[in-house]
Amino acid sequence: MIVKELEKLVQAALFALAKEGVLDAAPVEHIAFEHPEDKKHGDYSANIALVLGEKIGKNPRELAEGIARVFPPAEFLERVEVAGPGFLNFFLSRAYLANELGEILKKKEKYGKGECRGKVIIEYSSPNIAKPFGIGHLRSTIIGQAIYNLYKFLGYACVGINYPGDWGTPHGKILYEVHEVLLKDKSAEEKKDILENLSIEELERLYVQFHKDAASNPALEEVARNWFKKLEDGDKEARMVWEYTKRVSFREFERIYRLLDVSIDHTIGESFFEDKMDEVIRDFQKRGLATESRGALIVSFPNEELSPAMLLKSDGATTYFTRDMANMKYRLKRWKPSLVVIETGVEQNLHFQQVFLASRLVGYAKDEQFAHVYHGLYRSKEGKFSTRKGETIHLEDVLHDAKARAREILDSSEASREFSENEKQEIAGVVGIGAVKYNDLSQHPSGDIVFDWDKMLNLRGNSAPYLQYTYARCQSILRKSNLAGPSYSHLNGVKDVNEEEMGVLRLLYRFPEVVEDAARRFSPNMVCSFAFSVAQAYNLFYNTHRVLEAETKEIANFRLALTKATAQIIKNCLFLLGIQAPEKM
């Protein structure tokens, strides 16, 4: 990345100044660069003179001028300017920008790709069985998948894990409902028939029913806990019903993942750790970290840094914390990652802080880095959606509506006349699903999202369809040109680059940086806004100049190369976001 080269040059300039005696010694600290919003301020700017000047008591403006004076020449730079109170502004040369355009055409989907950078575990999606796949699970699934894609692209060995909630008290609730309501007074044969034909909708209804009943009869909560205890103790009847509900749920998840075009490397549910928790408890006891309190076994943290976590409930049943500790021990040992990323809802924030800290205390983790990437909730305009009250918005309905709306626009467009029915179906699906995913990913994960059908199904403006449309438009132009594969050689002979072309060129080369930043900050939204600005810049260019009927052949070739590179970058961004780029739409 060019920014690293730039940093070296600034360091060299500082060193030169130190030699002159202007500085005491060459300071080797991190130098921050940014892309100024105003293009008059160049492609990169650095505030090093402002920061340094303050520190050593020198006028920042003079210091900046000194740096500019001794700045080593470089081919990739056109010039260096000093501005304002002491900003250093760097302008990239056209040669560099054109060269980078050539790199994009050459490397295609590998442009900016890294290699051999360690191992990362990413846990995401993790829906609960016996509950429908609600709109809330959409977030974890697609944000997690985007983070997975980002790290993989950067060259990390990625292990994606789906950790479904197939264990714990909620299953006691379901067991109670199935057993004491659904199967009550039924013959063995009838029971089998009912279980065989369980549907996800039925399970959802039962779950909601339980909470309705429990509202008027709080004793049911205790009954549910007992049912879970039975399951944990290996009760045959409980096991059987649980297996059925699990099967129904997993079938449902698979269907949804196919719809979303998501696949996760490993699915390891909570129940997998069922027989690995005694060990965890012993580990904590050995280290003197477990104490008894009110009949339960808890872990207190030094200096009460975090509130205590519970290993065993007073009835001896394990908790989510116990399972997550077993989980952490298992995955650290099995995969030896350098980074563990867990994507869940924000309400689990404390829990994972406890898990991370406890992992170090108990000796499971040493140098591994942990990150809890948490997403806000989808809220209705009135407040929170509650699964318990059955207010869940079903993902499938959203996708269905999104497709229908995409289809409507497609049918009214000129371009679609030549499309077959199959093509139309396919395009509507790619566009509709893309829109829903993008709507989520384009926001920073941590914030809540106000659920709004109109916004969710918006296919204009800052949206996936806008990017897809721009891509399809580029592809259409390329199809019509007689230059099948524009390449670096077509960039020769272009002397004048106009403002709109420049606007695109000055964005494209940033793609590798954007991916790096987005991964480091776990912010897929940075990829979205970058892709959007590329598409905007290209559309402005498109509306101002002709590509195929350009003034000269050289210019036409250059513009085709620009078109090709734009399409490539948009496609690469969409790929990272888990969204498809249709050739036509």
Added chain:
RNA sequence: GUCCCCGUAGCUUAACGGAUAAAGUACUGGGCUUCGGACCCAGCGAUGAGGGUUCGAUUCCUUCCGGGGACACCA
């Protein structure tokens, strides 16, 4: 009660302590008898309130107001 997160144009969102706070949407006006109008251009319009640190604060500290979440037998 304690801790954490959030408060930015009418609405939905951006902004690693930097330069005139950036977009989308809505609204108003305009563009191309099209290489794809799911497009482009212009206008309108915002940092909850008060202190502090800083050359510089949406960003850091603090008080208040407002919203959300967590805080032992849910996950």
